[in-house]
Amino acid sequence: MVEIHDAQRVAVLADSQNLYHSSHSLYSQNVDYAGLLDETVRGRELVRxxxxxxxxxSPEEESFFEALRDIGFETKIKDIKTFGDGSKKADWDVGISLDAVTLAEKVDAVALCTGDGDFSRLCHHLRHEGVRVEVFGFASSTADELIEAADDFTDLSERENEVLL
Incomplete structure (x- = not known):
């Protein structure tokens, strides 16, 4: 397992929908993305x-997107799809995975901020490519298979003061 060191290049990929639902269901609070970025980068070289x-x-989302950019996040935005039966769907699983695989050759570590177990296969792939995989999520809403697939798991519930507003 590759340890953390200051010269590491890191990419931070935040599944905002997953983080939002977890932080709201557990704490009725929003994620502090500036704090999250500090927690994930840990003094290393941030590549992306x-x-x-x-x-x-929703009325407040454009200001949220702008705030993310001000903090240092690039935002990738997808419109929610509404189906004929009234159900709605939007997820970034494929987009996050493709970006992670593309970035793998440019970084030493990927900080994946999500609890979604669908990313466990991605973790295995990145680790096979020699990339350190760090998962940041709320333990009670993070899939066991995701935790097991990562090199390191940080329970954001233990960092409430740093990552919640």
């Missing part, structure tokens, strides 16, 4: 920070 967000036409 990307927040994957969903546009659902």
């Amino acid at each position: 920070a990307i927040a994957y967000v969903i546009r659902a036409d």
Whole structure:
């Protein structure tokens, strides 16, 4: 396992939808993305920070997207899809995975901010490529298979003061 050191190049990929639902269901609070960025970078060289967000036409979302950019995140925005039966869907699983695989040759570590177990296969792939995989999520809403697939797991519930507003 590759240890953390100051010369490491890190990419931070934040699944904003997953983080939002976890922080709201557990704490009724929003994520402090500036604090999250500090927690994930840990003094290393930040190559890229990307927040994957969903546009659902709520009034405050544009200011949220702008705040993310001010903090240092690149935002990737996807519109929510509404189906004929009224159900809605939007997720970034494929986009996050493709970006992680693309960035793998440019970084030493990927900080994946999500609890979604669908990313466990991505973790295995990145580790096979020699990239350190760090998962940041709220333990009670993070899939066991994701925790097991990562080199390191940080329970954001233990860092409430740093990562919640």
